[in-house]
Amino acid sequence: MTARQQGGRAAHAEARREAILEAAMNVIAERGYRATSLAAVAERVGLTQPGVLHYFPSKEHLLVGVLEARDRWDTAAFLTESTSATLSHVEQIVEFNTERPGVVQTFTALAGESTTGDNHPAREFFTTRYANLRAAFAAMLRAEYGDELPGGLTPERAAPLLIAVMDGLQIQWLLSPDEVDMTAAFRDFVALISGGDRSTP
Template sequence: MPRNRREEILLAALDVFGERGYQGASIAAVAERVGLSQQGVLHYFPSKDRLLAEVLRLRDERGLDVIALGNSGGTITLDTISAIIDYNRERRGIVQSFTVLSAESVLDDHPAADFFRDRYRESREWMADIVRAECGPDLPGGVTPEQAAPLLLAVMDGLQQQWLLQPDEIDMPGLFRAFLALLRANVAPPGGREGDGGASPE
């Protein structure tokens, strides 16, 4: 259950934005979901833009809280990202809201445009660092970590969209793990050599 009225409004707005997009959503629709008047919602969030900003922040917080999975100690790894994607199967509303709003943000003067530009820029930077740390500077096909980072994001977002449309046909976590296997193709397993599956030399 939501901890307080403010969080209840944010969770309702997350659903409304996910269902209708920013343009189609309204303060009135959010108010109806939580049994408040429009003025009641505006008491907590003085504008639709402010409400959107807080919804986007909530979405990211709800995505990153899974970092604790797998006893990662708060360190983000490629396996952590894979775990987040697995976890997202249980949070269709959050995935839907992100997909709708990120697509809408390419429109001129969209209030979330700066948020998504900054988010993608920062994500590319830390993903490149993770890829370099786990897979080294030279990836299959001569791909660099800086090139792999936007490809990872593209795979994540593309899988989410296809999964939203055909959840019974798209194994989002499994396909993402398959893509990670491609990135790791040149990484020697513990105790073995590159590509030898860990077998001892003859």
């Protein structure tokens, strides 16, 4: 097989993988986490169930792939090569999440399941994601506020709290969407740690 043929096959495989992820995202949005099956995703994308398993060895691997794609798509939607993340961008993502409860369900369920054992398919994804997010949020907060936030915390101490509030609010919102305004509550927390000082719009 020539290098050109190999490149063509790789591009085809990547395109098929992306199509499966998009189909899974749509099925999750329509049916929710529990009702999403490999069979439903396979039907949506025009493959057999073994065809989907060729790209994703299990339902859990597929759902982790959806979360990875969600993160990539969010970054592409809210940031460009010339912009850096700010708290305002994070607020936008929190607000956007209110429009996709199925994906939030998937994230929350897999995050919880990933803590149950080292061999869970989602454990590496979440361990790496949280480490990267803590570092990214600390850098973002330092860029906005310097070495100390107005509320007195360092960026490194505030970063895990920011993540904890985002994830905790998602659980409360999923359980009581009519009682918990996730976006407003997140903004309230940002006001607390920033002392109400938002130097960056």
